[in-house]
Amino acid sequence: MTERQSPWRPTRRRLTDTLLAALAPVAVSVLALGGLSIWTVLGNAGGPARITVTGGRLFLPTGDTPETAAFFRITNTGGSADRLLKVTAAGTDGATRLSRHRMTGARSASARTVTSVPVAAGDSIAMSPDSLDVIVPANPDWEIGDLVTFTLHFERGGAVRSVAVVDRPGQGGT
Structure with missing residues (x-):
C-alpha cells in the first residue's frame, strides 16, 4: 500500500508566514533608501570639497636670509576631503614648498618638506611657525x-587664490 502525499496547498497560515518573511527586508530597504534620500537632499552625501583660504601672512625676510615663511587658514566646508598639493607665489624667483615643523627638544625644532596636506571635510587648518x-x-x-598673491593648489578643489600681508614675526598673532 502506497501512501499518497497531498499536494501543497496555500493555506492562510502559510501565506501569512511568507508575507511576514518578505516584509522585514522590504521595510528595512525602504527605510534605508528614505534615509539616504533625505541625507542627499540636505547636501550631506558626497558633496564636493569647498575650500576657502584666509588670513594670509608672510614674514618679512631679515638680513641675508634666502627664504621666509607664509601662513594661511584653510577651511573645507564641503562634504568631501581634499588635499593641498602645492603653493605658488607671485613675484618669487624660485619654488615654494610645504614644510612641517616639529619641536625636538627644549629650544630646538626640525623641519621637513611635505608633499601634500590633507584637509578633512568640515575641518580647517591654521598654519603657524610651530x-x-x-x-x-x-x-x-x-x-x-x-x-603678495599666492595660489594654493588642491587635488579636488583646484587652484584657490589668496593674498598674504607682509609683516614681522611676532606681529598679527603668529
Whole structure:
C-alpha cells in the first residue's frame, strides 16, 4: 500500500508566514533608501570639497636670509576631503614648498618638506611657525604691509587664490 502525499496547498497560515518573511527586508530597504534620500537632499552625501583660504601672512625676510615663511587658514566646508598639493607665489624667483615643523627638544625644532596636506571635510587648518607653513624664496623688495598673491593648489578643489600681508614675526598673532 502506497501512501499518497497531498499536494501543497496555500493555506492562510502559510501565506501569512511568507508575507511576514518578505516584509522585514522590504521595510528595512525602504527605510534605508528614505534615509539616504533625505541625507542627499540636505547636501550631506558626497558633496564636493569647498575650500576657502584666509588670513594670509608672510614674514618679512631679515638680513641675508634666502627664504621666509607664509601662513594661511584653510577651511573645507564641503562634504568631501581634499588635499593641498602645492603653493605658488607671485613675484618669487624660485619654488615654494610645504614644510612641517616639529619641536625636538627644549629650544630646538626640525623641519621637513611635505608633499601634500590633507584637509578633512568640515575641518580647517591654521598654519603657524610651530606646525605647517609655506617656505617662500625671499624677495628683498618686500616691505611691511605689502600684499603678495599666492595660489594654493588642491587635488579636488583646484587652484584657490589668496593674498598674504607682509609683516614681522611676532606681529598679527603668529
